[in-house]
Each structure stands twice: as C-alpha cells, then as structure tokens.
Amino acid sequence: MSRRPRLTQPRHTHHRRQQSGRAEPIEALVSEIGARxxxxxxxDQGLLFVPGTAPGxxxxxxxxxRRGEGRAAELLEVLEPGPDRVDPPCPHAKSCGGCSLQHIHPDTIAGTKRSILADALAHRGFDADIVTETRSVGPGTRRRLRVAVRRLGGRTVLGFNERASGNLVDISVCPIARPELVSLFPALRKLAASLNSLGKGGDFQLTLTETGVDLLIVPMRDVDPDLGExxxxxxFAEDHDLARIAWEIDAIPEPIVARRDAVMRFGGVPVALPMGAFLQPSAEGEAILVELVRAAIPGGADxxxxxxSGCGxxxxxxxxxxxxxxxxxxESAPVGALRAATGGMRVQTECRDLARAPLTVRELDRFDAVVFDPPRAGAAAQAEELAHSKVPRVIAVSCNPSTLxxxxxxxxxxxxxxxxxxxVDQFTWSAHVEAVAVLSRPTE
Incomplete structure (x- = not known):
C-alpha cells in the first residue's frame, strides 16, 4: 500500500501575478498521485497537478x-522530499517523458496503481474493496519499444519525447527495456542516418521475440526505400542477427529482409508473429495475466x-x-498466425469485428467461460450481449480502467x-495499469 501523508495546507497561500502574466511561484504539499x-x-487556487513529484x-x-478540476503546475524545486521519493535510476529521468513515476518508491507505485483502478470503478458504483493488491513487474523486462528517430542536419537523435512536448530526448539507456533492445540504440542511430528515405525521421518499433529482434521502420512520410537503402x-539485419526488418508504407508493413520467422511460444506452442502484431509488453506481465485467467476458470469448464484473442x-x-x-x-493476420500454429489442436479460430458484430446471446450460451481482452476502447457491444447470456464465468482483461x-x-x-x-503493473514507471476482473453468474 502507498504510504501517504496527511493533506495539510501549503505554507504560502497568497498568489500574485507578475507583469508577464505568469503566476508567482507558491509552495505546496503533494498528497497523492493522480491517474496521469x-x-x-x-x-488557494484549488488542486494543482504537478509532474515529477511524490506523495509528501x-x-x-x-x-x-486550468486542467479538469484544477490547474497544471510547473515544478520549480523540491524543497523537502517526502518519504516516498527515491532517486530515479535513469540518467534521462529529468528530461525524458517516457516514464512518469520512477522517482517514487515501488510500494507506493503499486498502491497508486490500485487506487487508479479503484477510483475508476468507484465512478461506476463499485466498492474499492473489490480491488486486490497490485501484481507488479520490475524494470528491465519490456520487450516492445517504439522509439522515435529524427535526422537533424549532421546528427541523428533516437529516443522519446519530453513530457507534454514534441521535443525528442536523445537517450543512451532505457532501464525499463530488455538489454537486447537497448544495445541496438547506437547502431540504429547510424542506420537511421544512412536512410534518406526516412526524410526528417520516423519511428523504429522493436520487438524481442524468441528468435531475435523484429524491427518495423515507420517513416514520417510514405516513401519507398531505394535499392541501396x-x-x-x-x-544491418545480418550484422546484428535480427530476425527480420520491414518498412511501413500506407500503414502496411513491407518485408525488407526475413532471415527467420519472429516466433513466440504461447502455452508451449510456437507461433510465427505477423509483423506489427500485438504482444504484451513483457513476458513476465503476460505470465501474470495467463496465471490469473487460468485460475479464474473452473476446473469443469470445457x-x-x-x-x-490476438495471436493466442x-x-x-x-x-x-x-x-x-x-x-x-x-484482424486477419493474427487469426492466420494462430490457425497456422494449431492444426489438429482443440482450438477454433474466427476473424470477426466484435465491436460491430459481437457474439450473440445464442452463440455465447454454449460456453462455460468467456475471456475478453479488448483494446483501450473496451468491449461495450460484447459486454451488452454477455450481460444477457447464461455464461457461468466471465473474465475481463483490460489496459484501460475507465472502459473496464x-x-x-x-x-x-x-x-x-x-x-x-x-x-497488474506491467507498464513500469508509467501511470498505466492492466487489470483482470472475474465475474460469476449466480446459479438459480
């Protein structure tokens, strides 16, 4: 649980305006961490939302x-650190906007994630006691990264945006990511500098699979690379033993080199991932989700x-x-990948837009349990159908507390x-939180 100090009034509550129109600095005491x-x-001006601070x-x-029910505020100085503040492990912490919580003690972060989820549920009338303690994943585990690159005259910058800014912070390390990805940063800068078809830049999407790194290059402009590029x-793929590289044009990945399939094992079954396929941020986070879903399904459920379902x-x-x-x-590509991996197994696949054509009550009633893990927009249409079904057990997995x-x-x-x-805190040092909810239909 988070160790939160009691809220007290700030020492200075006066507020004047400078001639420039900017507010005078004031002192304040941070009480908790919000959803962002x-x-x-x-x-004296109401709530202030101050990035880079910790409770106390x-x-x-x-x-x-103004922002919502309060005001955004710029942190000028930490006059006295609270008991939950720690030294951030990343040298880019002050400038990089990729992480927002690494200056806070892990126990407090876990409590904050629980509170974010509980608050979202409370808005829909649920009791906070229904939310358990947080299951957390540590740093150095993230196997998916999307880093931006910018070609700025004589230099190439690779990294993440500053907080609330379009300025790019050039990074040399990233403590949340797997070392296999971070070790590629210097070489990726050189590669980006050599690719004139990138124009001013783009994004490099890196996925660490069991057979190597899968690289998708997303240029800022839709231009085909030339033969030399x-x-x-x-x-580059040969020198750094990448599984494959693709170049995205009009939102469609074009394979440039495929030295081997990008493979992940799910339930012991190897699945060749489509380029750009969804994958949980870390193997450790995925394992927690699988454990929770498995445990929630009754033994007799067939x-x-x-x-x-993604790739399975x-x-x-x-x-x-x-x-x-x-x-x-x-999406058809993940369905095809799962189908190709499971010939003769006890799994059927179907490609279907569940937002527009959810499984109907009649289709649902034959199941002993239903699991749904939608994108951030949630599964309102499918939940409506499930609400009228007789399915005994429903498990919802979500990365958005509000739509959940x-x-x-x-x-x-x-x-x-x-x-x-x-x-489930698998988004290390960010305000995002995953959740697994278990529901039962009472027997009559």
Whole structure:
C-alpha cells in the first residue's frame, strides 16, 4: 500500500501575478498521485497537478492553465522530499517523458496503481474493496519499444519525447527495456542516418521475440526505400542477427529482409508473429495475466471463448489445460498466425469485428467461460450481449480502467457478480495499469 501523508495546507497561500502574466511561484504539499502520474497538491487556487513529484514532497511550483478540476503546475524545486521519493535510476529521468513515476518508491507505485483502478470503478458504483493488491513487474523486462528517430542536419537523435512536448530526448539507456533492445540504440542511430528515405525521421518499433529482434521502420512520410537503402537494411539485419526488418508504407508493413520467422511460444506452442502484431509488453506481465485467467476458470469448464484473442497468448495456455477454445479476433493476420500454429489442436479460430458484430446471446450460451481482452476502447457491444447470456464465468482483461469499469457495470447490471479485480503493473514507471476482473453468474 502507498504510504501517504496527511493533506495539510501549503505554507504560502497568497498568489500574485507578475507583469508577464505568469503566476508567482507558491509552495505546496503533494498528497497523492493522480491517474496521469502527476502529483496532486492543494492550494488557494484549488488542486494543482504537478509532474515529477511524490506523495509528501514539499515543492515550489508555478501554477499554470486550468486542467479538469484544477490547474497544471510547473515544478520549480523540491524543497523537502517526502518519504516516498527515491532517486530515479535513469540518467534521462529529468528530461525524458517516457516514464512518469520512477522517482517514487515501488510500494507506493503499486498502491497508486490500485487506487487508479479503484477510483475508476468507484465512478461506476463499485466498492474499492473489490480491488486486490497490485501484481507488479520490475524494470528491465519490456520487450516492445517504439522509439522515435529524427535526422537533424549532421546528427541523428533516437529516443522519446519530453513530457507534454514534441521535443525528442536523445537517450543512451532505457532501464525499463530488455538489454537486447537497448544495445541496438547506437547502431540504429547510424542506420537511421544512412536512410534518406526516412526524410526528417520516423519511428523504429522493436520487438524481442524468441528468435531475435523484429524491427518495423515507420517513416514520417510514405516513401519507398531505394535499392541501396534496402541493401543497408539487409546488412544491418545480418550484422546484428535480427530476425527480420520491414518498412511501413500506407500503414502496411513491407518485408525488407526475413532471415527467420519472429516466433513466440504461447502455452508451449510456437507461433510465427505477423509483423506489427500485438504482444504484451513483457513476458513476465503476460505470465501474470495467463496465471490469473487460468485460475479464474473452473476446473469443469470445457468450452471457453477467448475474445479479442490476438495471436493466442491466452487461448493456447487454455488449450494446454485441456479446454476447447474458440479464439475470435478482428484482424486477419493474427487469426492466420494462430490457425497456422494449431492444426489438429482443440482450438477454433474466427476473424470477426466484435465491436460491430459481437457474439450473440445464442452463440455465447454454449460456453462455460468467456475471456475478453479488448483494446483501450473496451468491449461495450460484447459486454451488452454477455450481460444477457447464461455464461457461468466471465473474465475481463483490460489496459484501460475507465472502459473496464463501464463494461463491468454492464455485466453486473445484467445479473453478474463481480468477484475480484486484480491490478497488474506491467507498464513500469508509467501511470498505466492492466487489470483482470472475474465475474460469476449466480446459479438459480
């Protein structure tokens, strides 16, 4: 749980305006961390949202523009650190906007993630006690990174944006990421500098698979690389033992070099990932989600539907448990990858847009359990159908507390009982939180 000090009034509550129109600096005491990762402090102007602060920090801030129920504020100085403040491990922490919480003690972060989830559920009428303690994943585990590159005259910058800014911070290390990805940063800068077709820059999407790094290059402009650039990318893949490289044009990845399939194992089954396919940020986070979903499905449940199934990270462990699984996904490439990997296994696949054409009550009622893991927009249409179904057990996996709470309210209003919600912190040092919710249909 987070160690939070009691909220007190700031020492200076006066507020004057400078001739420039900017607010005078004031002192404030940070009481907690909000849903965006900013510290929340009280002042004579109401709530202040102060990035880079921790609970208990006494700070000097400059109030800024209105934001929601308060004002954004610029942190000028930490006058007295609170008990939850720690030294950030990353040398880029003050400038890079990729992480917002690494200056806060891990126990406090875990409590904050639980509170973010509980607050979202409370807005839909749920009791905070339904939320368990947070399951956390540590740094150095992230296997997916999307880094920006900019070609600025004689130099090339690779990194992440400053907080609330379009300025790019050139980074040399990234403590949240797997070392295999970070070690490529210097070589990726040189590669970007040699690719004139990038124009001013673009993004490098890196995925560490079991067979090597999968690199997708997304230029800022839709321009095909020339023959020489293609040759340089082939050489880069050879020199650094990458699995493959693709170049995205009009949102479609074009393979440049494929030395081997980019493979991940789900439930012990090797699956060749489509380029750009969704993958949980870390293997450790994925393992927690799989564990929670497996534990939530009753032993006698035979028929299970896995909705928004992707490439099968949840489907295949359930098949390994002896379940008969229907895996439904809206994109054809993941469906094809899962189908190719599971010939003769106890899994059926279907490509279907569940937002426009959710499984109907009639289709759902044959299942003993349903799992759904939608994108951030949630699964409102599918939750509506589930709410009228007879499915005994429903497990919702979500990376958006707000849409999760909405979908859970639909299910509970339809007669389900919300048993528990487990926060999973696999987005290390960010304000994002994953969750697994378990619901049961009472027997008549």
């Amino acid at each position: 990762g900013d510290g929340i402090a009280q002042s 920090d006494r700070v000097l801030v400059r109030p800024g523009p 293609r040759r340089r990318m082939v050489d 028929a299970v539907a896995d909705l928004y 990270s949840l489907s295949l462990p359930l098949v390994a448990d002896g379940r008969n699984v229907l895996a439904v996904e809206g 709470a909405r979908d859970l309210r639909l299910l509970v209003d339809g007669g389900y009982v919300l048993d528990r919600v487990v926060p």
